[in-house]
Amino acid sequence: MQKKQIITPYDPYALGELLRSARRAKGLSLPQLGEKIGVSAKTLARIETAQTPVTVDALFAFCVVCNADANELLAGASGKRTHWPSAARAEMEFARQFVMARYGIENS
Numbered sequence: 001m002q003k004k005q006i007i008t009p010y011d012p013y014a015l016g017e018l019l020r021s022a023r024r025a026k027g028l029s030l031p032q033l034g035e036k037i038g039v040s041a042k043t044l045a046r047i048e049t050a051q052t053p054v055t056v057d058a059l060f061a062f063c064v065v066c067n068a069d070a071n072e073l074l075a076g077a078s079g080k081r082t083h084w085p086s087a088a089r090a091e092m093e094f095a096r097q098f099v100m101a102r103y104g105i106e107n108s
Contacts, residue, residue, distance in 0.1 A: 010074050012050035012053060013050045014076065015050075015054065015073060015074070015076075016047060016048040016049055016050045017048075018073050018076050019047065019048055019054070019062060019073065020048045022062075022066045022068045022073070023044075023048075023062075023066055025066075026065070026066045026067070028065070028066070029041075030044045030045055030048075033062070033065060033066075036061075036065045036103070036105065037058060037061035037062060037065055037103055037105075038061070038102075038103050039058050039061075056095070057099055057102070059073070060095050060096055060098075060099040061099045061100075061102075061103050061105065063096070064096060064099060064100050064103075064105050065105060
């Protein structure tokens, strides 16, 4: 059986590097970040090395904890700038608030 290839609009290696840089800039280890967002350190390491794709809720939780912008991370990983319409920005803010509530993350 042939493995299915996941096609993403961004380079998973570039995104992993950006996530790693943001995490380190915040001074968090993989276990510390994992505890804050409900993802194991092993999974985070696999995301940072592009062995596992990042889920939307993990990406948003990561962004909240590390004060990062999902749009900027994905734009940097795709090599393209994206401009979100106001409706999409509102949905992203709603998703950010949902993730913060789900994982008990306080806005810093």
